[in-house]
Amino acid sequence: MNFQDIKSIKQKLFTIIKFISIPLITLGMGLEIWNIQTLTNNTQLPNLLNPILILVHIALSAHLIEGIIALFYAHKKNQHPIKYAIYTFFVGTVGLLELWENNDT
Template structure:
């Protein structure tokens, strides 16, 4: 993959995951107060939930595979959670 494209994907992914986590936290805070998200943000909330789930699975896979590449599983799991598939690809390329 083109290094410039990979870097742009990483930046976009980190920003997206941070926004999704923030939206999830905001929604939790609102529910604790007996309120709900504005209707125009509901779609983005559910999109964020799907993205968080997908990145969580990728992070778990990276954590499981990292030890076989002599890498720190926690570090690679968290890194891959935020950057997505690019993190798995980097882990596999560093192992070769």
């Protein structure tokens, strides 16, 4: 395998991760909103969703931290900070890797 093949595989993998990550994070936000709504109405989510909710908490926390990192780092790479932070929140680590590979400094 040469460098061009690896780069091509990486780009395809990044694209797949982005297409999967955006709906999953959106779904996770919806589940979190549903959880908050059930807490305010003194009801409860089905017990089946408790393990999923734990994973959602972890994923949303990780993506939030990555978004904050992108917010502060994007300016150094000549990117719009808020726009890139939102993008990175939804796509995760892929957004940070793309930002760090950006050679516009």
